Amino acid sequence: xxxVSQNPRHKITKRGQNVTFRCDPISEHxxxxxxxxxxxQGPEFLTYFQNEAQLEKSRLLSDRFSAERPKxxxxxxxxxxxxxxxxxxxxxxxxxxxxSNTGELFFGEGSRLTVL
Amino acid sequence: AQSVTQLxxxxxxxxxxxxxxxCNYSSSVPPYLFWxxxxxxxxxxxxxxxxxxxxxxxxxxxxEAEFKKSETSFHLTKPxxxxxDAAEYFCAVSKGGNKLVFxxxxxLRVKS
Numbered sequence: 001x002x003x004v005s006q007n008p009r010h011k012i013t014k015r016g017q018n019v020t021f022r023c024d025p026i027s028e029h030x031x032x033x034x035x036x037x038x039x040x041q042g043p044e045f046l047t048y049f050q051n052e053a054q055l056e057k058s059r060l061l062s063d064r065f066s067a068e069r070p071k072x073x074x075x076x077x078x079x080x081x082x083x084x085x086x087x088x089x090x091x092x093x094x095x096x097x098x099x100s101n102t103g104e105l106f107f108g109e110g111s112r113l114t115v116l
Numbered sequence: 117a118q119s120v121t122q123l124x125x126x127x128x129x130x131x132x133x134x135x136x137x138x139c140n141y142s143s144s145v146p147p148y149l150f151w152x153x154x155x156x157x158x159x160x161x162x163x164x165x166x167x168x169x170x171x172x173x174x175x176x177x178x179x180e181a182e183f184k185k186s187e188t189s190f191h192l193t194k195p196x197x198x199x200x201d202a203a204e205y206f207c208a209v210s211k212g213g214n215k216l217v218f219x220x221x222x223x224l225r226v227k228s
Contacts, residue, residue, distance in 0.1 A: 004159070033215060040125070042206050042218030043160070056215070091159065102148045102167045103210030107159035 002026060004108035006092050012114045013082055020078045021111040025094030032075050033105060034067055035091040036060065043091055049075060050097065082115045089113075118143045118209045122219035130227050135179075135194040137222045139207030142188065148210040149190045151181055154221075155203045163205075166190060177201070202226045 005024040013019050025032045031050050035043035046065070047057045051072035061067075064082075069075040079086055089112050093105035123138040141147060148167050152160040164175025171183040177200075181192045190207060204223045208216040 035218075040220070042120075042208075042220045043216075045215050045217070048215055093160075102165060103214060103216055104150065104162060104165055105160075105216055107152075107161075109157075109159040 004092055004094055004106055006090075006108035006111045008111060009109065010112050010114075012116065014116050015084060016081055018078065018080045019082055019113060020076055021090050021092075021113075022074060022076050023092030023108060024074045025092070026106055027073075029094035029096050029106070030072070031095045031097055032069055033093040033095070034075070034077050035093065037089040037091055037110070038087075046077075079113070082113075084115045087113055087115045118147065118211055118217045120207050120209050120217060120219035122205075122207050122222050124222055125220065126223045126225065128225040128227060129197045131199055132196050135192070135197045135201065135224065137192040137205050137207075137224065139181075139190045139192065139219060140188050141190060141207070141209045143209055143211060145211055149181075149183060150208040150210070150216065151175065151179070151190075151192050152206045152208060152218075153203050154206065160206065163192070197224075197226045199226050199228060 007022045033048040034046040037043045049069040064080045067077045089110040091110045093107045119142045121140045150165045151163040154160050164173045166183045174180045179194045204221045206221045207219040210216050
């Protein structure tokens with residue numbers, strides 16, 4: 001399967017702990033996005049990378065959140081000192097840039113975080 | 117700034133009835149528009165997209181949507197609902213091929 005892969009699929013943690021999620025995009029895609037989705041809401045943009053460069057960060061991404069894409073391939077999203085309000089589904093997506101780019105994103109199945 | 121409004125957080129139809137899910141967008145430039153579907157515990161799957169070609173766009177699973185600039189709308193329709201169409205549907209807008217901005221979603225329930 002060459003789709004977007006996310007790990008772990010589920011994470012339960014205690015408040016104050018750190019968690020890290022990993023995303024492996026479709027191999028030829030140079031853009032990688034992170035979104036957060038809470039119950040009853042659509043996905044909310046967090047940040048995106050073009051290759052290894054982080055080009056945009058949402059105000060939703062507080063200083064407890066950090067995302068990296070060190071070699072322009074996989075990406076990690078770390079949340080430090082988790083709070084109950086961080087409980088959500090974290091979605092990763094990838095896409096290609098270029099003349100034919102329409103903004104279509106290809107999504108992984110998400111990583112669900114529960115903070116107790 | 118771009119935004120998307122989906123009218124109706126829940127829509128219920130009978131099997132075989134018409135499905136109509138409403139989406140209105142706000143964009144300062146001609147947008148790209150998308151409908152995605154999400155089944156429980158799964159990621160988002162693209163149903164269809166409008167990219168400034170034909171205004172009536174056909175997608176997968178018998179869905180289609182019509183771009184109406186005068187109404188700033190991109191409503192999703194399907195002539196005859198199936199039980200398997202029960203899911204959450206998201207409308208999204210993109211400007212110039214950058215990040216997508218999603219609506220809040222509409223949960224479609226199909227009654228037998």
